[in-house]
Amino acid sequence: DIQMTQSPPTLSASVGDRVTITCRASQSIGGWLAWYQQKPGKAPKVLIYQASSLETGVPSRFSGSGSGTEFTLTITSLQPDDCATYYCQQYNTYSPFTFGPGTRVDIK
Amino acid sequence: EVQLVESGGGLVQPGGSLRLSCAASGFTFSGHYMDWVRQAPGKGLEWVGRTRNRVENYTTEYAASVKGRFTISRDDSKNSLSLQMNSLKTEDTAVYYCVVWIFGRGFWGQGTLVTVSS
Numbered sequence: 110d111i112q113m114t115q116s117p118p119t120l121s122a123s124v125g126d127r128v129t130i131t132c133r134a135s136q137s138i139g140g141w142l143a144w145y146q147q148k149p150g151k152a153p154k155v156l157i158y159q160a161s162s163l164e165t166g167v168p169s170r171f172s173g174s175g176s177g178t179e180f181t182l183t184i185t186s187l188q189p190d191d192c193a194t195y196y197c198q199q200y201n202t203y204s205p206f207t208f209g210p211g212t213r214v215d216i217k
Numbered sequence: 218e219v220q221l222v223e224s225g226g227g228l229v230q231p232g233g234s235l236r237l238s239c240a241a242s243g244f245t246f247s248g249h250y251m252d253w254v255r256q257a258p259g260k261g262l263e264w265v266g267r268t269r270n271r272v273e274n275y276t277t278e279y280a281a282s283v284k285g286r287f288t289i290s291r292d293d294s295k296n297s298l299s300l301q302m303n304s305l306k307t308e309d310t311a312v313y314y315c316v317v318w319i320f321g322r323g324f325w326g327q328g329t330l331v332t333v334s335s
Binding site for chain 1: 252261262263264267278280314318321322323324325326327328
């Protein structure tokens with residue numbers, strides 16, 4: 110199975126800061142990566158699919174980039190509503206569509 | 218609009234069985250892969266299993282943690298996905314989500330809670 114890692118595990122930043130979360134795959138997944146935002150008690154919300162495509166209705170301050178084994182999710186100007194846990198998920202192969210362990214984002 | 222609505226969750230004793238359902242609408246159900254994903258309380262997301270579409274003979278695969286105990290099935294005539302869970306363990310306690318993959322995009326339901334406890 111393809112293993113996914115995320116860094117950092119937690120992140121504390123100020124409103125307006127630029128925030129970057131990194132996701133790495135244990136082998137190349139091309140561009141088959143999604144990013145999710147999850148708030149307590151809610152289902153995950155798709156932010157980005159195919160590594161860099163913004164899901165409909167998601168604010169443009171969110172962006173995704175990368176290919177192969179290294180990917181990033183960037184929030185250009187952190188807002189209070191962005192406090193959540195963020196997960197990446199690879200969906201490249203016929204093996205399990207594995208998830209990263211998550212990154213919790215807090216406001217300082 | 219793609220909609221997925223899970224049902225069937227509840228409290229079950231260890232060793233028991235439960236069947237979850239997912240009602241789908243807003244897309245051509247028969248054409249797409251369907252997954253189950255779960256999330257234990259306070260934990261991350263875990264892929265549970267998948268059923269492929271008719272073209273790929275509805276083949277299924279499962280996470281090692283549930284293989285042999287869980288069975289995924291689908292009824293394309295009813296736009297419905299099921300997860301039959303047998304020999305349940307306390308560690309199967311989680312919110313269970315159904316997910317459909319449509320042209321490289323994943324769409325999720327709101328989830329149903331399964332609690333395995335005596």
